[in-house]
Amino acid sequence: MKDPYEILGVQRTADEAAIRAAYRKLAKKHHPDVNPDKPDAAARFGEISSAYELLSDKDKRARFDRGEIDAEGHEVHQERQYYRDTPGQERYEQAGGFSQEDLEAFLAQAFGHAGQRSDWGATGRPMRGRDMQYSLTVSFVDAARGTTRRLALPDGKTLDVRIPPGTEDGHVLRLRGQGGPGFNGSPAGDALIEVTVAPDPRFRRDGDDIITEVPVSLKEAVLGTSLEVPTIHGPVRVTVPPGSGTGTRLRLRGKGIRQGHQFVELRVVVPPGDEPELAAFLKTWTPKGTSNPREGS
Amino acid sequence: MRFTAVVALFPDLRAAELQGWVERGWVRPEGDEPDWVFQEIDVARVRLIHDFRREMAVPEETMPLVLSLLDQVYTLRGQMRAIARAVEGQPEAVRAAILAAIRG
Numbered sequence: 001m002k003d004p005y006e007i008l009g010v011q012r013t014a015d016e017a018a019i020r021a022a023y024r025k026l027a028k029k030h031h032p033d034v035n036p037d038k039p040d041a042a043a044r045f046g047e048i049s050s051a052y053e054l055l056s057d058k059d060k061r062a063r064f065d066r067g068e069i070d071a072e073g074h075e076v077h078q079e080r081q082y083y084r085d086t087p088g089q090e091r092y093e094q095a096g097g098f099s100q101e102d103l104e105a106f107l108a109q110a111f112g113h114a115g116q117r118s119d120w121g122a123t124g125r126p127m128r129g130r131d132m133q134y135s136l137t138v139s140f141v142d143a144a145r146g147t148t149r150r151l152a153l154p155d156g157k158t159l160d161v162r163i164p165p166g167t168e169d170g171h172v173l174r175l176r177g178q179g180g181p182g183f184n185g186s187p188a189g190d191a192l193i194e195v196t197v198a199p200d201p202r203f204r205r206d207g208d209d210i211i212t213e214v215p216v217s218l219k220e221a222v223l224g225t226s227l228e229v230p231t232i233h234g235p236v237r238v239t240v241p242p243g244s245g246t247g248t249r250l251r252l253r254g255k256g257i258r259q260g261h262q263f264v265e266l267r268v269v270v271p272p273g274d275e276p277e278l279a280a281f282l283k284t285w286t287p288k289g290t291s292n293p294r295e296g297s
Numbered sequence: 298m299r300f301t302a303v304v305a306l307f308p309d310l311r312a313a314e315l316q317g318w319v320e321r322g323w324v325r326p327e328g329d330e331p332d333w334v335f336q337e338i339d340v341a342r343v344r345l346i347h348d349f350r351r352e353m354a355v356p357e358e359t360m361p362l363v364l365s366l367l368d369q370v371y372t373l374r375g376q377m378r379a380i381a382r383a384v385e386g387q388p389e390a391v392r393a394a395i396l397a398a399i400r401g
Contacts, residue, residue, distance in 0.1 A: 012301055065305045081337065083345040084371075088338030091325065093372040094365070 004051035004064070004071050012065070016056070023052040129189035130180035136161060136193050140200035143167045144210065144232045144257050151193070161193055166208060166257040169197040202230050208260025213267055216240060221268045231255045231262050238264055298335040300326075306340070307347055318346060323364055 005012050008022045026048045028034070035041035054073060055061050063069045083089075136149055146165035150158050159178055167173075172194050179189025204211040214229055224242035228235045231252060238250055248266045255262035271278070304312050318324050319333065324342050326333035335343070346364075349355040355363055384395055 012299065065302070066308070067306060081341050081344070083338075083341040086338045086341040088336060089371045089375065091336075091338055092342070092368045093375065094368050 002047070002071065004054050007047050007051040008055065010055075019052070019055050023048065023056070027052075126184045126186035127182065128186045129182040131189040132179040132191050134191060134193045135196060136163075137196040137198055138163055138167070139198050140203055140205075141232045143169075143195070143197040144203075144205070159191060163195060167195050167197065169195070171195045203232065205257075208257040210256045210260065210262040211265060212262060213265045215267045215269045216244070218268060218270055221245060221266065229264050232257070240266065244268075298340055300331060300333045300335070303335050303340060303343055306343075309351065310347060315343065318343070321361075323360065 005014075008019060008026065010019055010022045014022070027045065030041050030045045030048060032038075032042045032045055050072070053060075054064055054071065060069065060073065064071070132153075134151055134153075136151065138147065138149065143163060144166060146167070147163050149161045149163060151161055152158055159175065161173065161175065163173070172192055175191040175193065177188045178191035182188045202212055204213075210232055212229055212231070214227065216225070216227070220227075220240060221244045222242065224244070225240045226237055227240060229238050229252075233255055236252055236255060238252065240248075240250070244266050246266060246268045250264040250266070252262040252264065300312070300315070304310055304315055315324075316330075319326060319330075323346055324335075324339050326335045326339050328334045346360070349360065349363060350357070384392060387395070
């Protein structure tokens, strides 16, 4: 639909009286009933009416002027047109162009050789090298125990990265002087390495303690047993005392991170399927104690 | 777009302020006052200056410096794109020679 101001033939600054006058004049001229010989008069009259309806309503007119609604009164979905995305920036271009040094530096950057050559070197002024960012993923066990990883850098060099014991997910290691080279005697930048710790289904971490959940059968829980459990330092045998239950915690001293411990949390699994003998026994069985597990709840 | 229509885009922009921006050359619409015509790029620039002044509270006396640096960056970006396109359009051997020359 066309601009309602254009349809009525008025200025955008026209006041209400001027708009009303223009509308009346056009409505008279284009009313379908006074133009029986013009088939398009109805459409034209409709346009004029809609335009007047919009412009005679103070609020609607203001919203239209601000670009919030279109000529048909529909909301305009306003997408902000940013300067950088708008064509025609040449209009504001400044005089002067590339110098030879500019060109070299620009192309060096465009083709990924930033820092190898820069016109900064030619200025004779010192400037510290750039910090370089890398990321590294290590297993839960490696992060807990500490390890050393070799990173292959984009420029073909390698970097040995020491991951200290107990490194947490998202930790950033800073290796001084391993980033981009400095200029004119200034030090190199640093390498910043973000460590991602892959989760391990066997282990959970609580500070420097490690928690492992281990399922045991009903028989093992009642009678006690000896099991092999995983720790971050390798498998360890642990004694389950008789009469253990779900939630019983066994401590493996010194098997955590640094000075931490590992805790084995037991989870009792009732035998799946039919166990008629166990059922028959439980029916006749009277516990010695009178403990009610729901007592106090 | 006409001057009054541009002013109307911003609830807090007065005609005198926009006029000042044009007079100082921050925005350069076509035509002569009061028949200035703002192209799309001019309107986008008014929005940008409006952001600088209102959202970022850049002082008026700092604006020429900010706009000058901004225009330099955009000028260089345009030139760099032109050169990158030119290099891209060259035969492989020429591209390799250019790269080698850059790497020294």
